[in-house]
Amino acid sequence: MIPALEIMFGFIALVGGVSAALILDYYGKLISLGILVAGVIPFIVDRGYLDVAITVSLIAPIATIFVLRVVRRADA
Amino acid sequence: MIALPLVAVVAVVAALRATFERNTARKLPYVNVLNFAIAASIVLLLDHPLSLVAAAAYFVGSTLEANAIASTYAGARNQ
Amino acid sequence: MEATFILGLAILLIGVLAVAFVRPKTYVARLINLEIPGWGLLLVMLAYDETLALLTFIAVTAISTFVIVRLMEWRDESC
Amino acid sequence: MILTYSIGLFVAFAVTGIAFFALMRETDGLHRLLLTDLVEVVTLAFIALVGTDLAEALILPGLVVGTSELIALSEIYRVKEGFNRPPSDGLQIEVMETAPPILAALLVGYGIILSGFSGGAVAGLGVIFYFLSRDHHERFEVIETASGYSWVIWIFAFFTFMIFPERWFFAVMLAGSAILVKVMAKMSIIGTMRGGPNV
Numbered sequence: 001m002i003p004a005l006e007i008m009f010g011f012i013a014l015v016g017g018v019s020a021a022l023i024l025d026y027y028g029k030l031i032s033l034g035i036l037v038a039g040v041i042p043f044i045v046d047r048g049y050l051d052v053a054i055t056v057s058l059i060a061p062i063a064t065i066f067v068l069r070v071v072r073r074a075d076a
Numbered sequence: 077m078i079a080l081p082l083v084a085v086v087a088v089v090a091a092l093r094a095t096f097e098r099n100t101a102r103k104l105p106y107v108n109v110l111n112f113a114i115a116a117s118i119v120l121l122l123d124h125p126l127s128l129v130a131a132a133a134y135f136v137g138s139t140l141e142a143n144a145i146a147s148t149y150a151g152a153r154n155q
Numbered sequence: 156m157e158a159t160f161i162l163g164l165a166i167l168l169i170g171v172l173a174v175a176f177v178r179p180k181t182y183v184a185r186l187i188n189l190e191i192p193g194w195g196l197l198l199v200m201l202a203y204d205e206t207l208a209l210l211t212f213i214a215v216t217a218i219s220t221f222v223i224v225r226l227m228e229w230r231d232e233s234c
Numbered sequence: 235m236i237l238t239y240s241i242g243l244f245v246a247f248a249v250t251g252i253a254f255f256a257l258m259r260e261t262d263g264l265h266r267l268l269l270t271d272l273v274e275v276v277t278l279a280f281i282a283l284v285g286t287d288l289a290e291a292l293i294l295p296g297l298v299v300g301t302s303e304l305i306a307l308s309e310i311y312r313v314k315e316g317f318n319r320p321p322s323d324g325l326q327i328e329v330m331e332t333a334p335p336i337l338a339a340l341l342v343g344y345g346i347i348l349s350g351f352s353g354g355a356v357a358g359l360g361v362i363f364y365f366l367s368r369d370h371h372e373r374f375e376v377i378e379t380a381s382g383y384s385w386v387i388w389i390f391a392f393f394t395f396m397i398f399p400e401r402w403f404f405a406v407m408l409a410g411s412a413i414l415v416k417v418m419a420k421m422s423i424i425g426t427m428r429g430g431p432n433v
Contacts, residue, residue, distance in 0.1 A: 021173030175256035
């Protein structure tokens with residue numbers, strides 16, 4: 001991967017991480033976690049671990065759905 | 077070779093718009109754009125038959141996540 | 156190698172700061188923030204090609220999230 | 235390479251300091267449990283910095299111990315605080331109607347290909363997710379029976395290693411699949427532990 005692309009995808013991951021840390025709303029936090037995952041996935045693919053990328057992209061939404069159960073109770 | 081940087085620029089713009097959008101419900105379309113762009117860049121990054129499967133898996137997973145967040149948010153607002 | 160490693164360390168640092176000095180100080184916010192250092196550690200492991208540890212780590216993180224979620228549900232129901 | 239390692243070690247030390255500082259200042263029980271999970275992640279970063287197959291061999295037992303420790307601590311906390319009313323039904327959104335069978339099937343299939351503890355964790359996560367979205371009764375006998383048989387297979391593979399060392403490949407296959415079933419059974423029991431009538 002050329003350095004410009006690394007900077008771009010790394011920037012997406014950093015933006016997702018920082019905003020997940022700073023946003024106060026729970027739903028906004030979960031959306032920012034999605035952005036963080038979106039920035040991390042191209043690095044995994046670039047190193048050739050496609051099986052890891054498939055597993056990670058299937059497990060990440062499951063963890064989000066687990067958290068949503070608590071968020072709905074805390075929000076209501 | 078212009079396709080991959082273009083997709084990456086789209087992804088960066090979508091991520092920035094999604095981050096700096098105040099309204100939570102209005103963040104979700106930008107997140108969907110970001111997911112499209114990342115799924116495209118997975119295919120373009122690695123020339124391998126399995127990368128299509130990886131892009132499909134990422135697309136399914138991220139769409140599921142966005143849908144789950146959206147419907148929970150809507151359900152919490154309706155009550 | 157370098158970019159992945161440094162990005163992983165940065166996200167690990169951001170995540171640990173976010174969990175340690177969490178705002179608002181609620182259980183749910185801390186649980187959501189707890190996922191950020193996990194992704195940083197994933198990138199560090201990725202830089203050293205520790206595939207099997209990485210896969211197990213992701214699955215175990217999701218499982219421990221579920222364990223804490225279940226504990227919180229018991230707590231909400233009983234209080 | 236050496237510079238990379240020193241930077242990583244420095245960041246790992248700083249992060250560990252922050253995590254233990256937060257753990258020291260915290261007094262609430264559930265917050266302390268969450269911070270214990272954070273400390274586990276942070277200390278795994280030290281091991282990951284070793285960066286060879288040794289690191290991989292050290293991380294896997296750390297993860298096993300961390301999971302079982304977290305499960306045990308959460309049970310102790312629940313009993314100590316007297317949370318004895320089981321939670322009601324979970325998330326009622328339309329995604330949970332159709333997605334769990336497909337995702338669970340994919341994860342279990344991939345877990346079977348992986349085998350061993352990693353496969354067990356991945357497949358167990360799929361089974362947890364499936365049980366979470368369905369009503370589940372009287373399935374414990376089946377799970378416990380499968381777990382018991384897999385224990386027998388594991389012991390059998392161990393004796394095969396001892397007595398017939400030339401059949402090592404067969405023994406490795408047996409042991410891997412047995413550990414897979416065992417870990418998957420244990421993890422899926424977490425998914426059903428919602429305080430039903432037969433827990």
